[in-house]
Amino acid sequence: MIVLEIASGVLLAAGALFVISGGVGLLRFPDFYTRTHAAGLTDSAGAGLILLGLLLQGAGWETAVRLLIIMLFLALTSPTSTHILAHAARRDGVPVWREGDPRR
């Protein structure tokens, strides 16, 4: 069981690192689209690893099933909403930042 606890801790810590990096990237990246990439870091890698880490905590099968359903829904909804946002920005003509442009 100690192995499971260590694995769970590693996954949670790695997930937390991705979530923090997503936040820092959101502040540092120069425009809407690049910031969306940073937010995606939090959504996919961060949330995924944290949920996996929680899964290994061994809180019983009911919780495990719920966590798996949450993962499934996140995997479907987060890229969909990200795509809708980016699509709307593109359609409304939000310019794409190129190397050398000032930050927006």
Place this chain on the structure above:
Amino acid sequence: MMVPPLALFWLVLSGHYTFLLIVLGAVSVVLVCWLAWRADFPERDDVVLPLSPRLPRYVLWLGKEVLVSAVAVVRKVWSPRPDLRPVVGVTPSPDMSVFTQVVYANSITLTPGTLSLDVDEDRIEVHSLDAEDVDVLRDGEMMRRARGLETRR
């Protein structure tokens, strides 16, 4: 039409049968139905999620891809002078069923560093932090694997 499955889903997932939580559940079911109605969501019969036996393999492979590209983006986030050369490129997605195209476009968005902007009939417009990532998409491994999910019926 959608109410019974949604209500059942809430009850099974919540597992708490207090007054407050059941009221919250009812509100959320009504909200979901209203949103679906507003968005002209098609009738239930039209929405099929083809469960392919290859889905677990695809999920594992996608998970690996997400982690690998997440590490690359984390590097860019923390580097003192981020080396950003974002591009907008196009990757072909010919002869795909709607389902496969949705899986493909969502997989592109799910992997950090690439983001699907626009989905046409036979191509997907992608915003990428790195021109190389678009080239990797054009090589078509992700597309091939997404195609592999199409069930032969």
